[in-house]
Amino acid sequence: MARRIVVANQKGGVGKTTTAVNLGASLAVMEKRVLIVDCDPQGNASSGLGFYPGDRRDNIYSVLFDNKNSRKAVYETSVPYLDILPGTQDLVGAEVELVDKLGREFYLKDLLLTLDDDYEFIIIDCPPSLGLLTVNALCAATELLVPLQCEYYALEGIAQLLMTYELVKKRLNPDLDILGVVLTMYDARNRLSWQVKNEVRRAFPENLFEVIVPRNVRLSEAPSFGKPVINYDIKSKGAEAYLALAQEVVRKGGEG
Numbered sequence: 343m344a345r346r347i348v349v350a351n352q353k354g355g356v357g358k359t360t361t362a363v364n365l366g367a368s369l370a371v372m373e374k375r376v377l378i379v380d381c382d383p384q385g386n387a388s389s390g391l392g393f394y395p396g397d398r399r400d401n402i403y404s405v406l407f408d409n410k411n412s413r414k415a416v417y418e419t420s421v422p423y424l425d426i427l428p429g430t431q432d433l434v435g436a437e438v439e440l441v442d443k444l445g446r447e448f449y450l451k452d453l454l455l456t457l458d459d460d461y462e463f464i465i466i467d468c469p470p471s472l473g474l475l476t477v478n479a480l481c482a483a484t485e486l487l488v489p490l491q492c493e494y495y496a497l498e499g500i501a502q503l504l505m506t507y508e509l510v511k512k513r514l515n516p517d518l519d520i521l522g523v524v525l526t527m528y529d530a531r532n533r534l535s536w537q538v539k540n541e542v543r544r545a546f547p548e549n550l551f552e553v554i555v556p557r558n559v560r561l562s563e564a565p566s567f568g569k570p571v572i573n574y575d576i577k578s579k580g581a582e583a584y585l586a587l588a589q590e591v592v593r594k595g596g597e598g
């Protein structure tokens with residue numbers, strides 16, 4: 343069974359996609375077989391790995407209602423061991439089409455189960471909402487990873503996310519656990535970043551990752567080249583942080 347990690351936070355721009363792509367790529371560097379699933383109609387994880395919206399290739403939407411052919415929507419990336427199931431704007435339609443389907447929360451889970459044997463890690467990137475796509479992702483996963491941006495309102499909305507997590511765990515997916523909270527865009531020169539770190543540490547004494555992802559311009563530049571940061575600037579602080587995060591994720595899974 344693959345470890346299925348959902349990267350979620352309904353707040354926009356907190357580093358979900360950056361974390362999904364770079365954690366996935368860093369695990370792949372460790373020779374873990376990884377699939378990144380782009381569950382966001384914005385398709386940022388896809389374009390960040392060189393798969394663009396106009397490509398018109400098969401994608402998550404084209405196989406969401408056709409599980410038998412799920413593999414035709416999976417592509418190898420430029421990183422060995424790293425595959426992607428791209429997302430497109432069509433996913434906006436999926437959210438609407440799913441609404442009146444029986445078992446509407448489990449379409450992504452059923453799809454990913456057909457691919458599970460091929461991977462050690464499946465990493466799902468979510469849109470900035472708690473709609474049906476995110477709920478599908480929470481139902482398809484075994485572990486929840488929450489990126490929190492180091493800024494004044496970092497914890498705002500977290501209560502609602504945790505409530506959704508509890509509800510999903512209780513009613514829909516008892517297998518879902520919290521993997522951890524990771525701080526992103528940390529600026530050591532900024533007093534606020536430091537305050538937020540302490541506040542988050544108090545709120546999540548057991549679930550905060552040791553690794554803190556710094557604000558690093560290489561992380562924001564890499565996607566425009568369709569590459570994860572390890573293939574863009576392996577020596578950058580951003581690459582270093584995500585490689586360390588991958589090691590921590592592996593450790594937390596008890597694999598050493």
Ligand SMILES: Nc1ncnc2c1ncn2[C@@H]1O[C@H](COP(=O)(O)OP(=O)(O)OP(=O)(O)O)[C@@H](O)[C@H]1O
Pocket residue numbers: 353354355356357358359360361382384386468469470526527528555556557558559561562563565580
């Ligand atoms: N550690 C970082 N240092 C510098 N820039 C970063 C860092 N992490 C993310 N960014 C940049 O911040 C912006 C938002 O990041 P990202 O797209 O990962 O957030 P998101 O939560 O996926 O956003 P959305 O909610 O829109 O999906 C992007 O331009 C990204 O390149």
Ligand SMILES: [Mg+2]
Pocket residue numbers: 358359360382386467468469
């Ligand atoms: Mg995103």
